[in-house]
Amino acid sequence: xxSTLELLEEHRLFGGWQQRYRHRSATLNADMTFSIFLPxxxxxxxxxxxxxxxxxxxxxxxxxxxxxxxxVAADLGLVLVMPDTSxxxxxxxxxxxxxxxxxxxxxxxxxEAPWKPHFRMYDYINEELPAxxxxxxxxxxxxxxxxxxxxxxxAIMLALRNPARFRSxxxxxxxxxxxxxxxxxxxxxxxxxxxxxxxxxxxxxxxMRQASSTPPLLIDQGDSDQFLADQLHPERLEAIxxxxxxxxxxxxxxxxxxxxxxxxxxxEDHLRFHAEHLLA
Amino acid sequence: xxSTLELLEEHRLFGGWQQRYRHRSATLNADMTFSIFLPxxxxxxxxxxxxxxxxxxxxxxxxxxxxxxxxVAADLGLVLVMPDTSxxxxxxxxxxxxxxxxxxxxxxxxxEAPWKPHFRMYDYINEELPAxxxxxxxxxxxxxxxxxxxxxxxAIMLALRNPARFRSxxxxxxxxxxxxxxxxxxxxxxxxxxxxxxxxxxxxxxxMRQASSTPPLLIDQGDSDQFLADQLHPERLEAIxxxxxxxxxxxxxxxxxxxxxxxxxxxEDHLRFHAEHLLA
Numbered sequence: 001x002x003s004t005l006e007l008l009e010e011h012r013l014f015g016g017w018q019q020r021y022r023h024r025s026a027t028l029n030a031d032m033t034f035s036i037f038l039p040x041x042x043x044x045x046x047x048x049x050x051x052x053x054x055x056x057x058x059x060x061x062x063x064x065x066x067x068x069x070x071x072v073a074a075d076l077g078l079v080l081v082m083p084d085t086s087x088x089x090x091x092x093x094x095x096x097x098x099x100x101x102x103x104x105x106x107x108x109x110x111x112e113a114p115w116k117p118h119f120r121m122y123d124y125i126n127e128e129l130p131a132x133x134x135x136x137x138x139x140x141x142x143x144x145x146x147x148x149x150x151x152x153x154x155a156i157m158l159a160l161r162n163p164a165r166f167r168s169x170x171x172x173x174x175x176x177x178x179x180x181x182x183x184x185x186x187x188x189x190x191x192x193x194x195x196x197x198x199x200x201x202x203x204x205x206x207x208m209r210q211a212s213s214t215p216p217l218l219i220d221q222g223d224s225d226q227f228l229a230d231q232l233h234p235e236r237l238e239a240i241x242x243x244x245x246x247x248x249x250x251x252x253x254x255x256x257x258x259x260x261x262x263x264x265x266x267x268e269d270h271l272r273f274h275a276e277h278l279l280a
Numbered sequence: 281x282x283s284t285l286e287l288l289e290e291h292r293l294f295g296g297w298q299q300r301y302r303h304r305s306a307t308l309n310a311d312m313t314f315s316i317f318l319p320x321x322x323x324x325x326x327x328x329x330x331x332x333x334x335x336x337x338x339x340x341x342x343x344x345x346x347x348x349x350x351x352v353a354a355d356l357g358l359v360l361v362m363p364d365t366s367x368x369x370x371x372x373x374x375x376x377x378x379x380x381x382x383x384x385x386x387x388x389x390x391x392e393a394p395w396k397p398h399f400r401m402y403d404y405i406n407e408e409l410p411a412x413x414x415x416x417x418x419x420x421x422x423x424x425x426x427x428x429x430x431x432x433x434x435a436i437m438l439a440l441r442n443p444a445r446f447r448s449x450x451x452x453x454x455x456x457x458x459x460x461x462x463x464x465x466x467x468x469x470x471x472x473x474x475x476x477x478x479x480x481x482x483x484x485x486x487x488m489r490q491a492s493s494t495p496p497l498l499i500d501q502g503d504s505d506q507f508l509a510d511q512l513h514p515e516r517l518e519a520i521x522x523x524x525x526x527x528x529x530x531x532x533x534x535x536x537x538x539x540x541x542x543x544x545x546x547x548e549d550h551l552r553f554h555a556e557h558l559l560a
Contacts, residue, residue: 012504012535014545068348068544224292255292264348265294 005136008033014074015040018064027120027128030087034129035060037070038137042077048142048167048278049079049133050271053125053151056183057103060084063148066260069267076275079139083129085151087118099183100190106178107154108202110191119191122202126158144274146170148263149227152219153178153204156237159215160207168277170218170270172263173225176237177205183231208240217241217248218273220266222256285416288313294354295320298344307400307408310367314409315340317350318417322357328422328447328558329359329413330551333405333431336463337383340364343428346540349547356555359419363409365430367398379463380470386458387434388482390471399471402482406438424554426450428543429507432499433458433484436517439495440487448557450498450550452543453505456517457485463511488520497521497528498553500546502536 009020016039025032039047050073052063060082063069073080086092086105093114095101101115110119133139145166147155152174159169178184179199188199200206208214221234234250241248256262289300296319305312319327330353332343340362343349353360366372366385373394375381381395390399413419425446427435432454439449458464459479468479480486488494501514514530521528536542 011537011539011541012502012533012545013541018541065540066345068351071348071544222292253292257291259291260345261291261293261298264351265292 005132013037014071016070016074018070020060023132025087025124025128027124028087028118030089030092030118032087032124033060033084035064035082036133036137037064037073037080039074039077039079046138046140047077047079048140048144049081050274050278051081051083051125051143051145051155053083053107053145053147053154054085055147055149055151056085057098058085058151059103062260063263066264067267068264069271072268072271076271076279078271078275078278079137081129081133083125086121092118095190097186100187104150104187106150106187106191106202107157108188108191111198112191112193115191121154122158125154126162142167142278144168144278146270146274147174148172149258150175150183153184156204156217157202157207159217160204160211161201163211163213163215166215168216168218168274170273172220172266173222173227173232173258174204174219174234175231177203177233179203179206181231181233205236205240208237208244208246211244211246214241214246214248216273216277217246218270219248219250220253220262220270221250222253222258222262224255225258225262227258285412293317294351296350296354298350300340303412305367305404305408307404308367308398310369310372310398312367312404313340313364315344315362316413316417317344317353317360319354319357319359326418326420327357327359328420328424329361330554330558331361331363331405331423331425331435333363333387333425333427333434334365335427335429335431336365337378338365338431339383342540343543346544347547348544349551352548352551356551356559358551358555358558359417361409361413363405366401372398375470377466380467384430384467386430386464386467386471386482387437388471391478392471392473395471401434402438405434406442422447422558424448424558426550426554427454428452429538430455430463433464436484436497437482437487439497440484440491441481443491443493443495446495448496448498448554450553452500452546453502453507453512453538454484454499454514455511457483457513459483459486461511461513485516485520488517488524488526491524491526494521494526494528496553496557497526498550499528499530500533500542500550501530502533502538502542504535505538505542507538
């Protein structure tokens with residue numbers, strides 16, 4: 001069933017277009033909003049796509065308004081797709097906590113009540129949204145993925161499970177080992193139930209241990225990030241990558257925190273990293 | 281009376297620091313908040329300061345989070361100071377309209393009730409805030425000023441009235457002739473009363489007609505700006521500058537609107553324009 005895109009907003013930006021669309025998602029059984037940046041004409045070939053997955057409490061708009069990424073995407077000729085972080089709306093289950101329910105989909109397919117009917121962000125990001133983008137915009141099939149915090153988890157996890165699809169993946173302050181940290185344990189027990197076997201398919205540390213290869217990976221982490229000690233642990237993923245010889249670069253950025261000011265400071269490096277693999 | 285700065289927020293950003301402060305303003309008789317970007321060390325001399333005045337409904341945070349200006353300021357070695365757009369708080373008069381009262385100070389000194397006791401943004405921006413910055417931060421006395429919409433009016437008006445103080449001024453979609461447009465007429469009649477003689481000191485077109493010289497001026501204006509036809513009229517200021525031989529450049533940017541996406545697209549040009557005059 002073809003999904004119809006409703007244009008909500010459109011702004012000229014760095015010689016390209018920043019747009020915002022609403023569409024009915026069959027996967028999530030909900031009306032979803034996403035933002036997209038379309039660069040001005042740069043070369044004859046259709047532009048590759050970089051997905052950005054946002055963190056807890058965010059929508060498609062945080063990265064769109066605060067990251068400054070479009071300047072670099074315009075320069076490199078990259079399309080940026082910025083989905084929402086969960087299904088939303090009146091019929092969609094929710095929780096009082098900022099870290100569960102709407103705004104906190106964790107990029108997985110829920111198997112437990114009351115989340116199961118709508119919370120299928122893994123399939124939405126992995127299948128429905130790319131198909132929607134491919135059928136509505138002039139883009140190449142080359143794709144990369146990046147994200148922040150919960151979205152950094154999503155980006156690396158999706159890339160590890162689909163190494164042929166994503167040419168590269170990167171993250172700012174990602175949750176790399178959700179099975180073993182409070183944010184992940186709360187979300188996974190609610191969405192996936194108590195069987196920890198089911199959690200592993202969404203844990204980047206576990207996935208990397210099973211992997212035979214990975215796309216090139218880049219992680220930036222501020223050392224003044226208030227969530228670093230309890231929730232993030234990039235050193236765990238780094239140790240596995242080193243042991244297995246996988247192409248992961250982890251950069252610790254002194255003084256930087258968990259905010260979009262941190263993202264803005266290094267987003268150019270991430271997009272140039274992706275361009276290197278997407279435009280090669 | 282020395283004003284004490286209370287640090288509210290601090291983030292590392294592009295190798296410098298983004299900070300947010302609260303202080304008691306004697307001029308406005310109110311607690312005020314401003315944001316400041318301090319670039320990392322660039323050269324031995326203390327860095328010059330560029331003031332950014334925001335538009336209707338905005339605070340000190342809009343430009344700080346959405347413009348991407350700090351990347352360029354860090355590169356050029358410029359301090360950015362981002363004040364709020366009006367006094368605020370419980371004892372401060374307000375109006376139901378978005379274009380009068382709190383969030384809509386119009387950078388003037390009100391003479392009419394109920395605005396007079398607090399709405400003195402002209403003196404705040406022109407005297408109290410620069411003195412506060414000079415006494416609390418390591419900055420040079422070289423200054424430039426820029427703004428957006430109502431803040432573009434503020435920036436050009438302040439520069440025309442103080443040509444020796446500001447080395448350059450620039451604006452995105454400024455209100456250049458507030459006496460003759462609905463936003464300005466509503467605000468000026470409320471803040472300044474019905475005597476239009478009193479309005480002229482805050483009207484850039486009138487001020488430029490009286491001027492014997494001006495600092496270098498740059499204006500960017502999107503031609504898809506929904507306020508262009510009724511509220512902005514940059515061609516009126518341009519005509520006066522041409523007639524008098526003043527250094528004003530007006531650039532019409534095709535397809536761009538009134539949003540911060542427009543500002544983000546051209547803020548680098550503005551900061552390089554200011555740097556040329558501040559660092560010469």
